[in-house]
Amino acid sequence: MPAPTPETQGFWDGANAGELRLQRCDSCGKNYFPPRPFCPVCASRKVSWFKASGKAVLWSYVIHHRPVPGFKPPYAIAVVQLAEGPRMMTNIVACEQTPEALQLDMELEVVFEKQNDTITLPFFRPAKG
Amino acid sequence: MRGNAVTVVGAAETTKLGVIPDLSQIGLHADAALNAMADCGLRPKDIDGIATAGETPVQLAHYLGITPTWVDGTSVGGCSFMIHVRHAAAAIEAGLAKTILITHGESGKSRIGSIPRPVPPSSLNGQFEQPFGPMGPPSMFTIPVLRYMKTYGVTEEQIAQVCVVQREWAAKNPRATFKTPITTEDVLSSRMIAWPFRLLMCCLVTDGGGALILTSAERAKDFKTKPVYILGTGESVETPMVSQMEDFTSSRAFRVAGPTAFQQAGINVNNVDHLMIYDAFAHLPIYGLEDLGFLPRGEAAAFIAARNTAPGGILPLNTNGGGLSYMHSGMYGMYALQESVRQMRGTAAAQVPNARISVCHGVGGMFAASGTIIFSNQEP
Numbered sequence: 001m002p003a004p005t006p007e008t009q010g011f012w013d014g015a016n017a018g019e020l021r022l023q024r025c026d027s028c029g030k031n032y033f034p035p036r037p038f039c040p041v042c043a044s045r046k047v048s049w050f051k052a053s054g055k056a057v058l059w060s061y062v063i064h065h066r067p068v069p070g071f072k073p074p075y076a077i078a079v080v081q082l083a084e085g086p087r088m089m090t091n092i093v094a095c096e097q098t099p100e101a102l103q104l105d106m107e108l109e110v111v112f113e114k115q116n117d118t119i120t121l122p123f124f125r126p127a128k129g
Numbered sequence: 130m131r132g133n134a135v136t137v138v139g140a141a142e143t144t145k146l147g148v149i150p151d152l153s154q155i156g157l158h159a160d161a162a163l164n165a166m167a168d169c170g171l172r173p174k175d176i177d178g179i180a181t182a183g184e185t186p187v188q189l190a191h192y193l194g195i196t197p198t199w200v201d202g203t204s205v206g207g208c209s210f211m212i213h214v215r216h217a218a219a220a221i222e223a224g225l226a227k228t229i230l231i232t233h234g235e236s237g238k239s240r241i242g243s244i245p246r247p248v249p250p251s252s253l254n255g256q257f258e259q260p261f262g263p264m265g266p267p268s269m270f271t272i273p274v275l276r277y278m279k280t281y282g283v284t285e286e287q288i289a290q291v292c293v294v295q296r297e298w299a300a301k302n303p304r305a306t307f308k309t310p311i312t313t314e315d316v317l318s319s320r321m322i323a324w325p326f327r328l329l330m331c332c333l334v335t336d337g338g339g340a341l342i343l344t345s346a347e348r349a350k351d352f353k354t355k356p357v358y359i360l361g362t363g364e365s366v367e368t369p370m371v372s373q374m375e376d377f378t379s380s381r382a383f384r385v386a387g388p389t390a391f392q393q394a395g396i397n398v399n400n401v402d403h404l405m406i407y408d409a410f411a412h413l414p415i416y417g418l419e420d421l422g423f424l425p426r427g428e429a430a431a432f433i434a435a436r437n438t439a440p441g442g443i444l445p446l447n448t449n450g451g452g453l454s455y456m457h458s459g460m461y462g463m464y465a466l467q468e469s470v471r472q473m474r475g476t477a478a479a480q481v482p483n484a485r486i487s488v489c490h491g492v493g494g495m496f497a498a499s500g501t502i503i504f505s506n507q508e509p
Contacts, residue, residue: 002256003249034257034373060276060377062323064268071262074324078261079272079372089258089372099324104279121260 001119008035010049015120020052020110022084033086054110056080056124059087063097076102080124094125134509135218136349136356139169139342140470143234146456147306149336153242155184155192157234157338162193165340169352171228176342178226180217182209183235183244183460199226205366206493207407207460210341211500214466215362217343227344234338235458241336254370266409267331268323270495273377274412275325280378281427283415285325289316290434291411292329292453297440299450301479306333307454330411332457339463341470346508357473360486361394361503363387369497378427380492382499383420387490390501391422394486398423402484403472404444405465407491408451414438417490418446421501445481448472462491466502473506 004012011034014021024031025039026046038045061078064071076092093111095101107127114120141164143149143157152160158181166172173194180201181189190197201216203209210233217229236243248255263269277283293313299305311329319328349356365385368374375381391397398421406417418429423444432438438446449455449468456464469487471477487504 001250002260003251004256005251008253008256034253034370060273062268062271062275062326063321064262064264064323065321066264066268066323068262068264074321075262077263077268077272077323079377087372089261089263089370091261104275115260119260 001115004118007037011035012119014049014051015112015122018112020054020122021049022052022082022086023047024050031084031086033082033088053083055083055127056108056110058092058102058104058106058108060104061092061102063099063102078124080108091123092125093123134346135221135343135359136346137341137359137470137504138344138349138352138354138356139165139171139340140467141165141168141340142464142467143338146304146337147335148238149236150239150241152236152336154234154236154244155188155242157236157336158184158189158232159192159234161234161338161340162230162232165230165342169342169354171342176228176230178217178220178229180213180229180231181233182213183233189232195230197226199229205498206495207409207462208491208493208498208500209460210462210466211489211491211502212364212498214341214343214359214502215364215500218359218362221343221345227348229343230340231343232338232340233460233463235460236336237334237458238336258370258372266495267326269371270410271323271326271412272371273374273496276377277412277415278325281430283427283430285317286313287430287434288325288330288411288415289313291408291414292316294433294436294439295408295447295451295453298448298479299454301440302450302455303478305450305455306335307450326410332409332452332461333454335456335458337456337458337464339467341466355474355506357470358505358507358509359502360396360505360509361390361392363389363393363501364499366498367496369494371495374496379420380416380496380499382496383417383490383492386499386501387421390488390503394503396486396503401444401486401488403448403469403481403487404446405469405487405489406446407461407465408447408453409457409461409492411453413492414446421488421490440479448477448479448481462493462500465489465491469502469504473504475506
């Protein structure tokens with residue numbers, strides 16, 4: 001399970017509240033991830049958290065066939081392209097874990113699944129409608 | 130050309146490769162180092178600079194009995210040794226050391242004396258990648274490839290061809306782990322690891338090591354070995370997280386390290402007689418050929434499938450059989466360097482006739498890092 005740090009706590013607080021939180025540079029306007037208390041483009045320390053839409057497209061993935069504790073193979077390890085720009089790793093849920101069902105650029109939406117008292121993970125499922 | 134060229138005067142791998150149950154990780158470093166010193170007639174007291182990864186330079190200096198004036202512990206994965214060569218060449222040119230030993234040893238298969246490398250759960254990888262079930266390079270290094278395949282219309286069959294061609298090179302090499310010829314069908318019917326990657330598209334896991342000894346071109350004339358000149362070098366890093374690569378169809382670290390080396394060497398891709406591209410997985414020669422400028426984006430898979438890099442082809446690539454068939458201890462870069470040196474010395478098992486320039490390109494930490502070395506057997 002992730003061990004949040006002071007710089008990333010805002011993301012995990014958001015996930016626990018059912019929000020996908022990204023950061024935006026107040027100086028140059030860049031949206032970015034993973035979290036850090038400064039802009040990775042212009043180095044400004046003036047940055048803010050914001051609630052992302054949760055909309056994404058499937059950018060790339062593998063379907064893992066080997067055993068990993070806590071996972072039931074085969075399962076996709078995916079990277080999604082968020083509507084706001086950044087990419088993030090995730091799993092695709094509510095979907096067959098097959099090449100046929102998992103098409104690149106398919107539209108996805110975030111769902112949250114509580115793991116324990118402190119950690120909720122963001123997963124993505126095929127967008128409805 | 131450069132005034133203070135640096136050369137490789139000593140080069141050797143461990144006495145054995147494959148499964149070596151009687152040596153620990155540091156023992157493999159030492160076996161390779163002793164072989165490289167014997168190759169060029171040196172003893173530990175003659176070495177004044179050391180660079181290594183996996184083990185620390187402190188461990189190595191103590192174990193071998195070396196008193197260095199220069200050390201480098203750059204450890205960025207399998208291309209660390211390319212970066213050591215670059216740093217060592219600069220150190221020799223700057224007068225920080227005269228004779229530098231670079232070592233690698235890894236008990237990748239037997240796991241004797243190995244040092245675990247867990248992902249800390251507080252790291253960015255630990256927080257934002259590990260929770261989603263990756264287990265090491267086969268499930269991480271491969272993630273960008275579907276995007277590459279969709280962008281350029283590349284097929285699984287074409288990726289499998291990389292493995293088939295490299296096995297042809299391995300068949301010529303008595304020290305290669307796998308020498309039996311394989312077909313595209315063999316690759317595509319091998320066990321699924323992480324779709325679209327199957328077992329034969331993934332590197333071996335073996336034990337072994339290698340070492341290099343560098344000195345100035347001027348001093349190299351005193352050695353019995355044929356000097357191999359370092360014409361150009363490059364290095365870079367991008368991101369520890371595969372999910373955060375700028376472009377899933379290309380490596381930024383490759384695109385920095387490669388051209389930096391070519392520019393320093395004052396050559397272009399048409400001057401290259403022999404090429405090594407670190408192939409932990411079958412897609413890496415494809416990315417490497419494009420990012421180093423040998424081919425336009427999207428054309429490398431078809432180039433390999435058309436046998437241009439196979440024995441008899443116009444661009445001999447991974448002539449030892451590569452990480453896919455020769456050996457792969459975990460940090461394979463040293464073995465790519467050894468094959469480039471053998472090709473420049475004229476002693477390779479699958480020797481490329483009249484080869485004068487060899488490019489050796491490494492990747493590290495999956496797509497995190499890169500180093501490129503350009504060698505020649507002609508004095509610059």
